[in-house]
Amino acid sequence: MTTYSAKPSDVTRKWYVIDASEATMGRVATKIATLLTGKGKPQFTQHIDCGDYVVVVNAANLQLSGNKLEDKMYYRHSGFPGGLKEASLKEVLSGGTPERALYEAVRGMLPVNKLRDPRLARLKIYMGSEHNHEAQKPEAISVKGTK
Numbered sequence: 001m002t003t004y005s006a007k008p009s010d011v012t013r014k015w016y017v018i019d020a021s022e023a024t025m026g027r028v029a030t031k032i033a034t035l036l037t038g039k040g041k042p043q044f045t046q047h048i049d050c051g052d053y054v055v056v057v058n059a060a061n062l063q064l065s066g067n068k069l070e071d072k073m074y075y076r077h078s079g080f081p082g083g084l085k086e087a088s089l090k091e092v093l094s095g096g097t098p099e100r101a102l103y104e105a106v107r108g109m110l111p112v113n114k115l116r117d118p119r120l121a122r123l124k125i126y127m128g129s130e131h132n133h134e135a136q137k138p139e140a141i142s143v144k145g146t147k
Helices: 025-037 089-094 099-109 116-121
Strands: 015-019 053-057 073-077 084-088 123-125 139-141
Touching: 015 025, 025 053, 025 099, 025 116, 073 089, 073 099, 084 089, 089 099, 099 116, 099 123, 116 123
Parallel strands: 015 053, 015 139, 053 123
Antiparallel strands: 073 084
């Protein structure tokens, strides 16, 4: 018996829509990361990108638990001495890029290798309930109530 190894030509990609306002940020990010990696597919192979496209709507209405608005911090560095910038989750959500919080949560759940950037390129995040991917006929997935 031989082990099946998927080839890039064997991969078929589907489109999914997830409503971010249904569950907390961590549960939504976990579901997104699983779909982007393709771990739910029978032909999943570690070194081949088998994941699907994910469209996230209502990202402005993210649910959070605990004291994360004040306690959770995002850091970036310019590369120059003293160039560390920090922002709390509250500042990120109220600032100009509230989708960054969900993007960074998903990015942290993906393995750090050369497949991470192509996987993140298939993640589309929208603040409202409208998106421009209707032509791909995305399948709606509910995150509500999953544990």
